[in-house]
Amino acid sequence: MGAQKKGKVTQSGKPRECSALEVLQRGNAVTKLSFFIFGLGNIIHKQFVRGFTFLALEIAYIYYMISFGADSIANFITLGTHEQGETYNEALGIYEYTVGDNSMLFLLYGVITIAITLALLFFAYISMKSAYCTQLRLERNMRVPTFMDDLRSVKEENLHVAMMSLPIMGILIFTIIPLVFMILIAFTSYDRDHQPPGNLFTWVGFDNFKVMLSQGSKLAATFWPVLGWTLIWAVCATFTCYILGLLLALLINRKDTRIKGFWRFMFVLSVAVPQFVTLLSMRTIFNTNGPVNVLLRHMGFLGSTESIPFFTDPTVAKITIICINIWIGVPFTMLSTTGILQNIPAELYEAAKIDGANAPTIFRKITLPYMLFIMTPSLITSFTGNINNFNVIFLLSGGGPDTMDYYYAGKTDLLVTWLYRLTITQKDYNLGAVIGILVFVILAVLSLLTYRHTGSYKDEGAFQ
């Protein structure tokens, strides 16, 4: 056995981490041919189930390409050439529509075909590698695994294949393909004037990005202020909730605080209620005629017809939203920080007290740095979460108050809620996609700057 273990083969005979290059250099003709004729290497060596499964995949792909795939690639490049036509039918005396090309479907089918082709290339590589495995085993006079062996390996060294394939399929279909589709739409003219099936849209390169970012256009005049508010919102929302939640947790965890459980319960109650319920209720509570204004009128702060424009004045609306977000977010922070607070070494506090530090100093010099050190990853997550915080804005103010200065956006719209308006209500899909990509770029830059420096990314095995 010892002699056989030389080279890159594990005890079970599976090549360990063999690169494509190695397979190409050392594989024999049958192995190399397996890249084109799937499963060849396996079938020749009587691994029929495995081999024919590969072959069946290839045949299915060829059938798909002949019947459908080749056309869809061609259409993907042009995005359709025949517009829906209208011809006058003399005999019936009516206009008849001739079916035109549907650019949107062409784009979608193109993306799917490309995805399938990439998957096939991946399987071609797997087929070749599988043939190489068998070749190595034969060269070393080892037993070629039967189908039963393959089945058994699924519980052992190939467990990740069994456990990951379904989730990855799901991610592919419901996340990656749609995302690629939307990213491509950012480079087309798929807006409200180019709606399939009536009209065609086509590739326009970076035009949408240019319009969005350039000086002078109405889109740019909307994008930059909305971006500004999005960033202000994300910073305010993250830090107010974090600091206030931390202070609340400290207040409850104080040594002398009585009935701690009761206080915690009072705040946790608001977390337990579904968020859209609290948000919708808050919207009615702060309505022009809602209870808050009614209360202020009764107390004489406002005249009987006056009201505070909680959601109708831009500045007030922004403040209201941040305050309501504090109401929502603080109990969350309190909940997640309580456990960590109790883990701060007591010696630190005792040492500080002996040195004569007072409570604010202890908070600033010990508690806050310690908590920031531990919770930076979750702070970053909540920051990115806030940049994409659709629910709070959409359910509270709906982005309003609306303004004519903006391109279909309101004064409290975040980039994501603007994206929603542009796609769902305005059907400017290409602009929505551009905003999505820009949000991604912003988040990616922010995360690259911070995330890779955090401990839990660098040494994930620290606790194993």
Added chain:
Amino acid sequence: MKIKKIVVNILSHVLLAVLSVIWVLPIFYVILTSFREEGGSYKSYIWPKGFTLDNYKNLFRPTSQIDFVRWFTNTLVIALISTVIAAFFVLCVSYCMSRLRFRMRKPFMNIALILGMFPGFMSMIAVYYILKGLGFLETGMLKQVALIMVYSGGAGLGFYMAKGFFDTIPTSIDEAAYIDGATKWDTFVHVTLPMSKPIITYTLLTTFMGPWVDYIFAKVIMGQDTRYYTIAIGLWTMLEKEYVQYFYTQFYAGCVLISIPIAILFLLTQKCYVEGVTGAVKG
């Protein structure tokens, strides 16, 4: 010194009391309005003139537009099925990421990180068209299946929390199981999972809550099919301009009714939740 301590104590308790009133008051207002006798929407007073249970009773009398019971069962079924699938996906992926070593591991984690930076519903339109292309938007039942797939399909990407938890379980326990002859799969099912109750509960809980609170995806997929609405779109419908005059108080009754089971679930599993959250954050 002692007096100062007492003063601080009193002040902090008063502060806590004031704060808890602020936090409980809106919830109290929701409950109060759900019992209000007078219909209509906004009133020029806060304390209701009369109290009634009719708002609750009416919820169980379906009308052509408002069918609370049906919405509730719709959501329950969708939530249960998608929770099972999504939790399975999440646990599988996070276990692979934490324990198994294979070539695609790091790339997969990086891809997940990148995908997480795109606004979630940017791809919503594309998902909508894919589902339409596959014929899932023909009937209401199929739309529900589509919704289940949407809620659970991409779940595998949310593995960070559970992976962080699995990372804290010592590998020596796994190795002991291998020595006893267990396969990796056996180890996952019989050793790791029983030790991971907090994170399993956390995963189940968060995925179960999803369908109850999601408004956007459900609305886009369901369109005008009111019979197949989930509770979130249903309640939202009650606040729309043409309905708000009739259903304002019923809306609050509905909110109370669905908040109770979710709040109870949440409070019962709060311990697991906190353990799950803190298990992932490492010091």
